[in-house]
Amino acid sequence: MNLPVKCTYCSEMIVQGEKSQETNDGALLFHYECFIRMLAGSVGHLNKKCSCFGGTQEDPPDMTKRQAAKAASDLYHQIFEGDFYESYLDSLGIHRQVFNFN
Numbered sequence: 001m002n003l004p005v006k007c008t009y010c011s012e013m014i015v016q017g018e019k020s021q022e023t024n025d026g027a028l029l030f031h032y033e034c035f036i037r038m039l040a041g042s043v044g045h046l047n048k049k050c051s052c053f054g055g056t057q058e059d060p061p062d063m064t065k066r067q068a069a070k071a072a073s074d075l076y077h078q079i080f081e082g083d084f085y086e087s088y089l090d091s092l093g094i095h096r097q098v099f100n101f102n
């Protein structure tokens, strides 16, 4: 695939050096963060404040589609791979002592 090409999600150009992701058939190309955003959902969804959870938040309204995808990707990695998992539980009101069995 020759860069730059248009990201199928945010419509901004993917330039050399940016992480990107294509579908299995190689037909569509996305920024890596945009690909994560499609799989993981919006910042609002990851914070459980979207319509799935009775809320109204989705992508932050002051961000471009690309910026919101980066924010969702960052949040996704914090929640599922980083040291922020406990604070995520706290933010959901789940008391971490629930998971201690001492």
Ligand SMILES: [Zn+2]
Binding pocket: 007, 008, 009, 010, 011, 012, 030, 031, 034, 066, 069
């Ligand atoms: Zn994109």
Ligand SMILES: [Zn+2]
Binding pocket: 041, 044, 045, 050, 051, 052, 053
């Ligand atoms: Zn949702």
